[in-house]
Amino acid sequence: MFSHFFVFPILFLVMISGASLNSAEARSDSEPCSYLHKSWQINPSTGICGPTIVHKSSSAQNYAMNNPTNTFQQISCGEGTILKGNSCVIDFRHEISAQGQTDSINDAFLPITNLFNNIPDFPKIDPVQIGFFAAIFIASIFIGRQFSRKKRISRRNRRFIKFTRTRNSNVQDEPGILRVTPEEYRRMQEFERNFTTVGKSDPEYFLHVTSGAKLIDASRRGNELYSIDTIIRGISLRLVKYRDPSTGQLYVSFVPSHINKADHGMAWKFHQTPREYSRTKGNEA
Amino acid sequence: MISWPWNKPKLYRHGDLLIRQVDEIPESAKQLSTDIIAHGENGNTHKLHGSHQVYGTHSSQNYRIIEPTYFQAKEEVSLKHQEHNTLKISKGNYVIVHEREYNPFKNIQEEVID
Numbered sequence: 001m002f003s004h005f006f007v008f009p010i011l012f013l014v015m016i017s018g019a020s021l022n023s024a025e026a027r028s029d030s031e032p033c034s035y036l037h038k039s040w041q042i043n044p045s046t047g048i049c050g051p052t053i054v055h056k057s058s059s060a061q062n063y064a065m066n067n068p069t070n071t072f073q074q075i076s077c078g079e080g081t082i083l084k085g086n087s088c089v090i091d092f093r094h095e096i097s098a099q100g101q102t103d104s105i106n107d108a109f110l111p112i113t114n115l116f117n118n119i120p121d122f123p124k125i126d127p128v129q130i131g132f133f134a135a136i137f138i139a140s141i142f143i144g145r146q147f148s149r150k151k152r153i154s155r156r157n158r159r160f161i162k163f164t165r166t167r168n169s170n171v172q173d174e175p176g177i178l179r180v181t182p183e184e185y186r187r188m189q190e191f192e193r194n195f196t197t198v199g200k201s202d203p204e205y206f207l208h209v210t211s212g213a214k215l216i217d218a219s220r221r222g223n224e225l226y227s228i229d230t231i232i233r234g235i236s237l238r239l240v241k242y243r244d245p246s247t248g249q250l251y252v253s254f255v256p257s258h259i260n261k262a263d264h265g266m267a268w269k270f271h272q273t274p275r276e277y278s279r280t281k282g283n284e285a
Numbered sequence: 286m287i288s289w290p291w292n293k294p295k296l297y298r299h300g301d302l303l304i305r306q307v308d309e310i311p312e313s314a315k316q317l318s319t320d321i322i323a324h325g326e327n328g329n330t331h332k333l334h335g336s337h338q339v340y341g342t343h344s345s346q347n348y349r350i351i352e353p354t355y356f357q358a359k360e361e362v363s364l365k366h367q368e369h370n371t372l373k374i375s376k377g378n379y380v381i382v383h384e385r386e387y388n389p390f391k392n393i394q395e396e397v398i399d
Contacts, residue, residue: 178392188390237389244300246369253397254387269397270303271382276296284298285364285372 037078051078051088180232187231195252203241203252213239216260221281223262225255240265245284295377300369301384301397302331306377310355314340322353322364322381326398335362355380 032038033049042049082091145151180188191211199206207213213226216238228237236257243250255265267277294306302323317339323331333339333356340355357378364372384397 178390192390232389235389238387244369245298246300246366254389256387257389269384269386270298271385272296272303279293280296280298280303283296283372285300285366285370 037081039078178232184232191228191231199252203250207239207241207252217262219262221263221266223266225259225262225265226252238265240269242266295375297364297372297374297379299331299364299372300366301325303382303384304364304372304374304379305382307355307380308378310340310357310378311342314342314355315351317341317351317353319353322356323383324398325366329367331364331366333358333362333364336360337362353381 032040033042034040037051040049040051078088080091081088083089194206194210198210207226211228212230213228215224216227217225222243224241226239226241228239229235231237238255238257238259239252240255240259240262241250241252242262253269255268259265259268261274263277264274267274270277270280272280296306297304319339320333320337321330322333322339325331336359338357338359339353340357341351342354344350344352355378358374358376360376362374364374385394386397387393388395
């Protein structure tokens with residue numbers, strides 16, 4: 001266990017010693033000071049490896065005659081390079097002359113067409129392979145999204161809603177039984193309490209303020225049908241508001257959720273058909 | 286068969302009651318010696334005035350109780366209630382239908398009693 005604590009310091013020491021050996025490396029006299037520019041020499045006055053100033057040669061004189069920008073004193077830029085202006089550039093003259101383009105030899109020190117000749121070709125990719133990998137990539141994204149947290153939650157909610165609707169539809173066929181969540185049960189209790197207190201005494205206030213009912217239909221006989229969808233999920237509570245023909249007092253009463261017309265609701269209340277209810281007009285007290 | 290308007294049964298609404306004209310009263314109905322065809326929660330009653338005969342049938346909730354279900358108006362009668370206007374009912378046989386309401390929380394229908 002403790003041996004691990006010694007391994008790292010030892011390795012660290014070995015690396016430090018190697019670096020110190022590299023920094024202490026020296027060249028012999030026969031070696032050039034720069035392998036990149038083998039013609040460079042160490043300036044004895046400065047001790048820096050750099051290009052040496054040489055007197056013009058015959059080749060340099062010819063080059064200078066062809067290129068008036070050059071001076072007689074040439075700087076040896078190194079093997080394979082020449083001085084162009086104030087900078088060293090690669091000498092392509094021998095290649096151009098070999099290709100028979102000696103006319104423009106002065107202006108073609110750096111032919112752009114030759115710059116990328118030696119660049120290795122990029123590996124050619126088959127478009128089918130690109131399509132295959134793209135399809136895999138897209139499929140992986142699609143599969144990942146299908147199993148993402150958001151998707152899983154939405155699927156679970158859909159299942160729950162479907163189950164709830166099925167459950168409610170079954171319960172509707174079974175009189176006297178209604179299975180609700182605790183939250184719905186709490187809302188039901190509050191709603192029933194408000195209905196028995198406020199709804200009986202002040203139906204208008206109950207409908208428009210307490211319950212937040214939504215008006216569905218209003219008939220010429222003064223009946224109104226309201227809907228409340230916020231108490232039990234999946235169940236629309238329908239209330240019909242009507243006025244007593246004798247006293248004029250307002251009443252609200254629940255009717256089945258399949259009723260969509262106010263007069264139909266009143267007909268249901270008195271075991272009538274809508275047509276029969278229309279005939280009771282004038283015979284009410 | 287054409288149902289002419291003058292042949293259609295008459296319908297009256299008196300508070301929480303619907304009075305519907307019928308062709309005849311069933312033989313199973315029993316005669317009751319009363320003028321009251323319905324009772325309310327506060328002691329109010331729907332009471333007939335005039336020449337009439339009330340008939341009753343067994344209650345659906347309690348078989349022992351016979352409650353008024355039909356009446357025969359031998360002439361034009363008046364139906365009175367403490368809280369409602371008086372309703373004139375012409376001669377004929379009638380069935381008494383009680384108003385109902387729906388209880389969405391119990392999913393049942395209940396009879397309204399005023």
